[in-house]
Amino acid sequence: MRTTTQILAAIGAADGTGRSLPDLLCVDCARSLDLAGAGITLMNDDGSQAVVGTSGPLASWLEELQFDLGEGPSLDAARTNRTVDHDDLDSAVRARWSAFSSSALAAGIRAVTALPLQVGGVRLGSLCLYRSTPGRLDPDRTTAARAYGAAAVVVLLRLQEQVWPRGTLPPELGEPVAYRAVVHQATGFLSVTASVAIADALLLMRAHAFATEQSLVHVAREVLAGRVHIHPEENEDD
Structure with a gap:
């Protein structure tokens, strides 16, 4: 498998x-x-x-x-x-x-x-x-x-x-360097503050973006600005 x-x-x-x-x-x-x-x-x-x-x-x-x-x-x-x-x-x-x-x-x-x-x-x-x-x-x-x-x-x-407002470019195309930098910084910041691995921090930000219907880069900026606080919760599915 x-x-x-x-x-x-x-x-x-x-x-x-x-x-x-x-x-x-x-x-x-x-x-x-x-x-x-x-x-x-x-x-x-x-x-x-x-x-x-x-x-x-x-x-x-x-x-x-x-x-x-x-x-x-x-x-x-x-x-x-x-x-x-x-x-x-x-x-x-x-x-x-x-x-x-x-x-x-x-x-x-x-x-x-x-x-x-x-x-x-x-x-x-x-x-x-x-x-x-x-x-x-x-x-x-x-x-x-x-x-x-x-x-x-x-x-x-x-x-x-990959879902963006009509008439706009995804940040990966419009500002690739800035996009990668802010997401990278926010991932590292969340990894430390939430005490999770880097990969898990990125997944948490993506999940928050998904749930709130926002772009990942917007969530990353909000995390760095201290306006969004994401806390991991234990999965109760045993």
Whole structure:
């Protein structure tokens, strides 16, 4: 099974095929783990939801179905920040997600695993894995699923940095030297003040930018100015 870095390299190499990076990650995940489908859903603290990537029509339908019904594994994982793992939808889960389970079973889905996507205390959404046979993921596939979840977080945060107001250039193009400098300085500053590694400090700033719909460079400047204080929180998902 591949590492998160290898997964990102694989979907990066496939970019340019006309599908989004979240779609490519879901396609790669479904193929690698022998799934019936995979989907990535965004959900913020206000409950706003959006499907941003799927492996195909079945996964798209299953993700959208959960929003229509207001129930399902993707929503539970995102809301609770805990992995949701059910090895047989044709069991007691029917009572928990009666409408979703019935529809999923009719579509040939027998088991689901949904992983929360988050950085520190910032909730991003979930990655849901759909299987056509009952049973839990074995240890190797569980490890691989977590690697895909970590890769999904990176993809979502990178995509957020590419969204800029119409008619403006991304700071990487408009002021590349200044952009790199301010982000580098803020990352180092946050690493010290929050007592986290450099890589984790950068992820925390990206997550804050994502959650507040701001650019990374703006968040970096706010951190350096002391107007934004970002504190890591322990992930309660054991």
